[in-house]
Amino acid sequence: MATSAPPSASVEARVEGRRPTLEELKERKARSRQRGQRTGELMTLSLGPQHPSTHGVYRAELDLDGEVIVAVRPEIGNLHRGVEKLCEHRTYHQIIPLTDRLDYLSAFAMNHGFCEAVEKLMGVEVPPRGRYIRTIAHELCRIANHIMWLGIHVMDLGTQTFFCITFRDREYILDLFEMLTGARLTHSFARIGGVAKDLPDDFDYRCRKVIDFIPKRVAEYERIIKYNRIYHKRTKGVGIFTAEDCYAWRVTGPALRAAGVARDLRKDEPYAAYDEVEFEVAVEYNADVYDRFLVRMKEIRESCKIIRQCLDRLPGGPFLARDAAHSLPLKKDVLRSAPAMIQDFYHVFHGPHAPKGEVYRAIEVPKGEMGVYIRSEGGPRPTRVRFTTPSFYHGQAVPALCEGEMIADFVAIFASVDVVLGDCDR
Amino acid sequence: MSAGGGAERPLPASLLAADRAVLDRFGARILERIEAFGELTYCVAPGDWTEVLSFLKDSPEGAFDQLDCLLGDHLPEREDRPLAVVVHLVSHAHGHRLRVKTALAEGQGLPTLTGLWPSAGFDEREAWEMFGILFEGHPDLRRLLTTDDFEGHPLRKDFPLQGTVGGRIRIDLRGKI
Numbered sequence: 001m002a003t004s005a006p007p008s009a010s011v012e013a014r015v016e017g018r019r020p021t022l023e024e025l026k027e028r029k030a031r032s033r034q035r036g037q038r039t040g041e042l043m044t045l046s047l048g049p050q051h052p053s054t055h056g057v058y059r060a061e062l063d064l065d066g067e068v069i070v071a072v073r074p075e076i077g078n079l080h081r082g083v084e085k086l087c088e089h090r091t092y093h094q095i096i097p098l099t100d101r102l103d104y105l106s107a108f109a110m111n112h113g114f115c116e117a118v119e120k121l122m123g124v125e126v127p128p129r130g131r132y133i134r135t136i137a138h139e140l141c142r143i144a145n146h147i148m149w150l151g152i153h154v155m156d157l158g159t160q161t162f163f164c165i166t167f168r169d170r171e172y173i174l175d176l177f178e179m180l181t182g183a184r185l186t187h188s189f190a191r192i193g194g195v196a197k198d199l200p201d202d203f204d205y206r207c208r209k210v211i212d213f214i215p216k217r218v219a220e221y222e223r224i225i226k227y228n229r230i231y232h233k234r235t236k237g238v239g240i241f242t243a244e245d246c247y248a249w250r251v252t253g254p255a256l257r258a259a260g261v262a263r264d265l266r267k268d269e270p271y272a273a274y275d276e277v278e279f280e281v282a283v284e285y286n287a288d289v290y291d292r293f294l295v296r297m298k299e300i301r302e303s304c305k306i307i308r309q310c311l312d313r314l315p316g317g318p319f320l321a322r323d324a325a326h327s328l329p330l331k332k333d334v335l336r337s338a339p340a341m342i343q344d345f346y347h348v349f350h351g352p353h354a355p356k357g358e359v360y361r362a363i364e365v366p367k368g369e370m371g372v373y374i375r376s377e378g379g380p381r382p383t384r385v386r387f388t389t390p391s392f393y394h395g396q397a398v399p400a401l402c403e404g405e406m407i408a409d410f411v412a413i414f415a416s417v418d419v420v421l422g423d424c425d426r
Numbered sequence: 427m428s429a430g431g432g433a434e435r436p437l438p439a440s441l442l443a444a445d446r447a448v449l450d451r452f453g454a455r456i457l458e459r460i461e462a463f464g465e466l467t468y469c470v471a472p473g474d475w476t477e478v479l480s481f482l483k484d485s486p487e488g489a490f491d492q493l494d495c496l497l498g499d500h501l502p503e504r505e506d507r508p509l510a511v512v513v514h515l516v517s518h519a520h521g522h523r524l525r526v527k528t529a530l531a532e533g534q535g536l537p538t539l540t541g542l543w544p545s546a547g548f549d550e551r552e553a554w555e556m557f558g559i560l561f562e563g564h565p566d567l568r569r570l571l572t573t574d575d576f577e578g579h580p581l582r583k584d585f586p587l588q589g590t591v592g593g594r595i596r597i598d599l600r601g602k603i
Contacts, residue, residue, distance in 0.1 A: 076548075076570065076571065077569075077570055077571035077572065077573075080571040080572060082580065084581060085580060085581055085585075085587065086587070088583075089587050120463055121463070247491045247492045247518060248492075248543060248544050248545065249544055249545045250492055250493060250494065250543075250545035261518065263518060268521055269521075357462055357463060358462075358463075358467075358512075358525075359463045359465065360465060360494075360514050360523070360525065362494065362523075369494070371494055371495055371514065373495065373497060373512070373514070375499065384497075384499050384500075384581075386495065386497040388494060388495035388497075388514075392548060393545055393548070395548075396545065396547060396548040397545070400544070425571055426571075
């Protein structure tokens with residue numbers, strides 16, 4: 001069965017530097033999904049849950065017709081830990097470490113999302129320094145996540161060495177996090193009303209060194225990947241998912257921005273210090289795997305810009321709200337002053353006071369939009385918490401993304417929407 | 427601080443326009459309209475569920491093109507209708523958000539939203555396994571996050587936090603539960 005190489009019509013149809021219309025994208029999508037010879041004979045392939053390209057314990061049952069994927073049945077839940085049930089039995093402070101374990105590759109973003117929701121519920125105002133430190137940590141986390149994503153994505157496409165390069169660069173960010181929070185992966189750094197610690201003394205110097213270095217590395221990645229013909233063949237015109245599809249399947253983040261939608265909650269519903277810094281929303285228009293890569297590379301550069309601005313303008317003052325009813329006291333005060341000690345006892349043994357009501361707060365985490373729903377009946381514990389995590393919906397959208405595509409493209413497409421199973425299964 | 431921080435936050439103008447359109451169209455069928463924390467919430471009867479949500483999706487004032495999340499909830503203190511389904515909608519055209527809720531009796535079904543927003547599929551499967559809320563017309567209502575032989579609905583308030591339910595993976599039950 002010597003099938004001639006599929007004419008990569010979709011690749012040639014892509015005109016660089018021109019925005020395709022929605023009709024063109026749809027036509028490209030349809031053409032891309034008519035590649036490959038079909039034999040009419042179905043074979044079922046079970047991919048995962050321990051397949052290296054499934055980024056965790058994601059299992060997909062693929063129905064294959066020749067090399068064409070006819071149907072995908074995603075199976076998730078192998079990493080379910082019942083976080084939402086646990087939240088109902090813990091105080092708001094105690095939930096923060098649980099959120100680290102949702103998306104363990106961008107742990108601070110998860111802390112941040114939860115704290116933003118709690119602050120909305122309790123009406124806590126975060127002091128400016130706290131907001132800036134949060135922005136710095138969140139953007140560091142975005143850089144680390146995207147670099148990690150790139151390494152794994154390219155490794156899925158068969159390049160082992162590149163993975164080591166990106167992992168080395170991610171270490172610099174993790175070193176910064178270690179310096180800032182004391183932990184490399186699960187930081188539990190955000191607090192209700194601010195952050196846990198102030199910036200260490202030489203953080204400014206070391207952080208600037210890293211964010212000067214990272215854009216150079218991104219240029220290096222692009223030198224290796226962006227103009228690599230093999231990478232082009234594997235990704236251009238593959239896995240096209242238009243803006244309409246993204247809305248329907250709630251695919252958010254870089255995958256949505258690669259479809260030409262300038263949607264970024266950092267701009268649209270600003271939180272932390274994002275309305276005080278200047279940055280561009282990274283947008284690309286071809287809605288394929290290649291453009292998702294371009295969006296992420298642009299985002300790394302923008303993140304470096306944001307961090308630099310935050311370091312330049314870092315305001316003084318407290319980094320944690322002086323709000324006795326909702327925030328923990330500073331550790332250094334607890335053993336020295338009676339009110340701080342009382343506040344500490346109150347928060348550790350009782351918990352912060354939340355009013356009755358329900359809130360929903362969504363923020364832009366590296367993988368997409370993460371929402372937190374909290375229903376409170378008053379008191380120190382939430383009554384119902386729901387984490388609306390991007391990977392959950394991205395994992396669900398895999399059938400819509402992959403059906404009709406070739407089996408060899410499955411790993412490329414699956415990786416391009418960035419699914420982390422801790423985030424997906426909660 | 428009893429009202430929370432955002433009680434006085436105003437709603438965006440586009441959302442108020444959508445709000446007027448909905449109230450004109452449905453009137454008293456919106457059982458309750460809550461404005462708190464800068465968010466707008468409608469409570470509707472389960473019978474109006476699909477109609478209200480499809481109106482919200484299709485009306486030009488609303489234009490809620492994305493379902494941000496659908497979740498189940500359990501309120502045991504509300505004895506006649508202990509279950510709830512909460513939906514959060516987003517409009518990319520206007521940039522506003524809305525919450526719609528409905529209350530359900532034990533065993534009462536709710537029409538699926540997968541026809542309006544396909545992304546409701548996993549959410550409804552999760553709400554079904556965690557709370558036992560039946561979604562009528564759902565294409566694939568199976569357990570999603572727990573094992574196939576798991577018994578009970580773990581996010582209900584009367585479900586214990588610790589204990590041994592299920593525990594073994596039974597392949598023979600696959601697809602039947």
